[in-house]
Amino acid sequence: MRHTKLAVTVAVGAATVLIAACGSSTSSVTSTTSSPAASATSASAATSSAPASASTSAAAAGSFTGCMVTDTGGINDKSFNQSAWQGMQQAAAANSKVTVKYLQSTSQSDYVPNINTFLSQKCGIIVTVGFLMGASTESAAKAHPTQPFAIVDCSYASFCLSGTKQSNIDQLVFNTVQDGFLGGYLAAGMSKSGKVATFGGQKFGTVTIYMDGFWDGVQYYNKQHNKNVTVLGWNEQTQKGEFTGDFTNQTKGQTVTQTFISEGADVIFPVAGNVGLGAAKAVQNANNAGGSVSMLWVDTDGCISAAQYCKYFVTSVTKGIQTAVKNAVLTAASGKSVGGTYIGTLANGGAVLSPFHDYAGKVPASLQNELKTIQAGIENGSIQTPTKSPVT
Numbered sequence: 001m002r003h004t005k006l007a008v009t010v011a012v013g014a015a016t017v018l019i020a021a022c023g024s025s026t027s028s029v030t031s032t033t034s035s036p037a038a039s040a041t042s043a044s045a046a047t048s049s050a051p052a053s054a055s056t057s058a059a060a061a062g063s064f065t066g067c068m069v070t071d072t073g074g075i076n077d078k079s080f081n082q083s084a085w086q087g088m089q090q091a092a093a094a095n096s097k098v099t100v101k102y103l104q105s106t107s108q109s110d111y112v113p114n115i116n117t118f119l120s121q122k123c124g125i126i127v128t129v130g131f132l133m134g135a136s137t138e139s140a141a142k143a144h145p146t147q148p149f150a151i152v153d154c155s156y157a158s159f160c161l162s163g164t165k166q167s168n169i170d171q172l173v174f175n176t177v178q179d180g181f182l183g184g185y186l187a188a189g190m191s192k193s194g195k196v197a198t199f200g201g202q203k204f205g206t207v208t209i210y211m212d213g214f215w216d217g218v219q220y221y222n223k224q225h226n227k228n229v230t231v232l233g234w235n236e237q238t239q240k241g242e243f244t245g246d247f248t249n250q251t252k253g254q255t256v257t258q259t260f261i262s263e264g265a266d267v268i269f270p271v272a273g274n275v276g277l278g279a280a281k282a283v284q285n286a287n288n289a290g291g292s293v294s295m296l297w298v299d300t301d302g303c304i305s306a307a308q309y310c311k312y313f314v315t316s317v318t319k320g321i322q323t324a325v326k327n328a329v330l331t332a333a334s335g336k337s338v339g340g341t342y343i344g345t346l347a348n349g350g351a352v353l354s355p356f357h358d359y360a361g362k363v364p365a366s367l368q369n370e371l372k373t374i375q376a377g378i379e380n381g382s383i384q385t386p387t388k389s390p391v392t
Contacts (some may be wrong), residue, residue: 087325180213201272205389253278
């Protein structure tokens with residue numbers, strides 16, 4: 001069946017701008033904290049990032065400020081920004097000398113002035129969030145080579161960063177083709193209709209890597225069980241599929257999901273940030289009308305970040321964003337060099353499936369055992385997880 005196309009082409013490269021004199025922020029929200037939320041957990045200050053040349057001496061002065069610039073989804077986006085901010089708070093909880101704060105971007109035009117504001121404040125590290133912030137972060141890092149930066153879900157390998165490699169940027173990326181593969185296998189195993197679906201917010205490598213894994217996981221299930229479960233919304237081989245055009249418009253997510261459900265899909269996997277809340281609403285409506293539809297959440301544990309829809313989430317295909325950000329901040333606060341690439345994987349807990357929560361008794365034990373076997377195979381390399389959007 002033909003889907004309504006909502007794809008939007010975004011020329012990220014055009015966002016490259018000069019970082020000149022430090023200006024004031026045009027963001028709508030500024031928040032600081034020296035007393036992190038009680039829910040922030042303490043952990044080791046060790047980091048998985050490879051060392052490079054940028055360093056900070058702020059720790060020697062007895063205090064350190066970690067600064068974060070959000071993407072446009074907002075600090076409570078149930079996704080990247082919220083998880084990254086939790087990682088900042090966890091760093092402050094782990095080291096009493098660390099204070100953290102953020103500036104919120106309400107549009108892409110806020111990226112540069114927000115970064116400039118933090119440059120003027122001599123932050124110990126500036127953390128930026130997401131693919132769209134790549135160009136602004138890279139330009140600032142080039143203009144200020146002694147200033148440590150970290151960026152979530154963005155790397156040179158994914159072409160989010162595209163110039164000469166800057167050694168003062170920590171690239172915090174996640175090999176989500178691995179847990180996406182597990183999610184696809186699980187979705188195929190849970191489907192009663194023989195149709196599952198996925199869609200993205202925008203066609204970035206950090207989005208399609210999930211979709212590649214999901215599609216290939218379904219194909220692997222079909223091979224193992226001699227089935228023919230169909231994936232709507234994406235084809236890993238052709239790299240064509242469904243995108244809503246942004247990560248905020250929940251109405252689009254609801255519309256696309258309703259279309260998938262009308263075509264027979266009974267497990268939905270949105271890779272679209274806040275747009276996924278619209279997908280969850282469509283699933284809720286379908287079930288209230290007598291249907292039997294479930295879904296997978298993305299990036300974070302949906303039963304925590306979108307708890308009102310937990311009953312519809314089989315699991316969540318997640319990224320260890322909190323740990324990656326926390327470790328980047330603590331590394332900079334310790335006076336060590338930042339730079340290089342942290343890669344979250346199944347093996348190090350940086351790309352995993354969340355607990356089944358309400359579905360704990362609904363996912364067959366045999367399927368759960370298969371997932372454990374597949375995870376071991378992915379980790380030891382005996383099961384391959386190809387993607388056209390690699391992080392390294």
